Amino acid sequence: MPAHSNQQDEGEGGPDAPQSAQLRHGATSEIAELVTPITRPGMCLRIPRSAIRYLLVGVANTCIGLGTIYFGLYALRLHDLPANIFGYAVGIICSFLLNRNWTFSSVGPSGQQFVRFLIVTAAAYLANLGTVEALVSADRMNHYLAQALGTLPYTALGYLGHRFFTFRQAACRLAQAC
Numbered sequence: 001m002p003a004h005s006n007q008q009d010e011g012e013g014g015p016d017a018p019q020s021a022q023l024r025h026g027a028t029s030e031i032a033e034l035v036t037p038i039t040r041p042g043m044c045l046r047i048p049r050s051a052i053r054y055l056l057v058g059v060a061n062t063c064i065g066l067g068t069i070y071f072g073l074y075a076l077r078l079h080d081l082p083a084n085i086f087g088y089a090v091g092i093i094c095s096f097l098l099n100r101n102w103t104f105s106s107v108g109p110s111g112q113q114f115v116r117f118l119i120v121t122a123a124a125y126l127a128n129l130g131t132v133e134a135l136v137s138a139d140r141m142n143h144y145l146a147q148a149l150g151t152l153p154y155t156a157l158g159y160l161g162h163r164f165f166t167f168r169q170a171a172c173r174l175a176q177a178c
Contacts, residue, residue: 120157
């Protein structure tokens with residue numbers, strides 16, 4: 001297969017559909033379904049498709065959560081704290097549903113997965129707070145830059161935790177490694 005192909009996601013046809021089906025169902029390559037090629041002249045970087053989807057869900061979730069906070073403030077006339085709690089509650093539920101159904105295509109028990117999702121999200125948030133605190137302590141770094149850098153461990157830990165803990169069965173099914 002060439003370094004760059006027009007291979008479609010699951011369920012969609014395309015020029016490579018028969019080979020894709022063989023890879024998904026015949027386990028010819030354990031990694032083939034997990035990666036999306038990103039090519040540049042002389043280089044091919046493979047990023048797991050679920051990682052790209054996870055980032056897209058994060059962007060959508062940020063818009064949904066922030067939009068819900070603003071809706072609470074403006075339309076419902078909530079104060080900052082209740083509006084923030086409302087926005088984060090809606091955001092967590094949206095993030096769970098999108099990641100469960102689209103990012104990781106999980107069919108496991110949703111109640112157990114939701115509890116695991118909350119655990120991973122809390123751990124990622126604590127990593128974010130720890131990073132920010134470490135960077136701003138003793139005035140070592142600008143607070144805005146520290147907040148931005150705090151999103152890196154949050155995103156990485158969240159993705160890995162959700163892939164290998166929250167939605168583990170889906171990751172194993174895709175990789176056929178468990």
